[in-house]
Amino acid sequence: MSIGIFDSGIGGVTLLHQAMITLPQEKYIFYADVDHVPYGTKSSQQVLGFVDEVMQFMIQHNCKAVVIACNTATSVAAEEMRRKYSIPIIGIEPAVKPAVQESGGRRVLVVATPLAVQEKKLKNLVKRVDESHLVDMLALPKLVEFAERGEFASEMVRQYLEELLSSYDLDKYGELVLGCTHFNYFKDTFRKLLPDQVKILDGSAGTIRQLARVLGERGALEEAPPCKMDNTPAVQYFLSGRELVNPEDLERMQRLHQRLEEMRHIL
Ligand code: DGL
Numbered sequence: 001m002s003i004g005i006f007d008s009g010i011g012g013v014t015l016l017h018q019a020m021i022t023l024p025q026e027k028y029i030f031y032a033d034v035d036h037v038p039y040g041t042k043s044s045q046q047v048l049g050f051v052d053e054v055m056q057f058m059i060q061h062n063c064k065a066v067v068i069a070c071n072t073a074t075s076v077a078a079e080e081m082r083r084k085y086s087i088p089i090i091g092i093e094p095a096v097k098p099a100v101q102e103s104g105g106r107r108v109l110v111v112a113t114p115l116a117v118q119e120k121k122l123k124n125l126v127k128r129v130d131e132s133h134l135v136d137m138l139a140l141p142k143l144v145e146f147a148e149r150g151e152f153a154s155e156m157v158r159q160y161l162e163e164l165l166s167s168y169d170l171d172k173y174g175e176l177v178l179g180c181t182h183f184n185y186f187k188d189t190f191r192k193l194l195p196d197q198v199k200i201l202d203g204s205a206g207t208i209r210q211l212a213r214v215l216g217e218r219g220a221l222e223e224a225p226p227c228k229m230d231n232t233p234a235v236q237y238f239l240s241g242r243e244l245v246n247p248e249d250l251e252r253m254q255r256l257h258q259r260l261e262e263m264r265h266i267l
Pocket of ligand 1: 007008009011012038039040041069070071072073113116179180181182
């Protein structure tokens with residue numbers, strides 16, 4: 001049985017990439033809901049409907065667990081999906097708690113999509129962990145568009161980020177939390193714009209550790225690498241339900257993994 005991982009688009013490859021490092025013996029179904037990307041500028045009701053459709057797809061494909069590799073979809077839909085479906089559903093949340101703990105009293109900037117910033121879930125999380133009122137939140141809607149166009153390190157990206165970050169006195173900050181899985185593709189530009197003391201945090205490793213824990217508790221982890229006789233690839237990629245089969249599309253996915261591997265080492 002496979003592990004299902006989905007996002008509105010290519011942001012979810014961040015979690016797939018991490019999962020393939022932590023749990024290399026598993027098989028994966030990756031689903032990018034490109035027909036509906038971006039989620040972050042739509043209404044909660046719309047996103048709930050999209051997520052429900054993807055969940056049904058994952059269940060029809062016999063997944064043993066589903067990772068919602070999207071902070072926006074997690075904040076809008078994770079609880080409702082857990083009520084509706086009985087398979088384990090693991091969501092990603094911005095790493096606000098570790099950021100506050102590690103900031104040494106400096107300020108923390110959480111960047112996310114407009115919908116995630118508006119949603120109660122993120123506000124409640126901040127309220128719970130931010131006793132000293134250190135956290136600021138900033139929506140960066142255009143980064144999802146840049147990512148979906150494959151524009152990761154252009155001058156336009158740099159100008160956009162520079163402009164939005166310019167309203168913050170960054171010398172007062174200790175942590176930048178990436179609260180959208182699409183934002184990992186831009187770590188190199190963030191790094192260039194941030195003072196050295198600002199660390200960049202994201203929730204991918206923690207989310208995949210949680211996935212491993214949940215599957216381990218159920219005795220559902222694969223112990224051996226996928227059987228050699230079995231020709232199904234370790235990852236099947238779907239764009240809103242359509243499987244990617246042609247080599248150019250699959251190569252594009254490989255390039256995203258390469259980009260994320262480079263970004264993974266930027267802190
Ligand atoms: N990658 C998603 C997230 O983590 C959402 C991007 C979007 O579709 O707006 O929030």
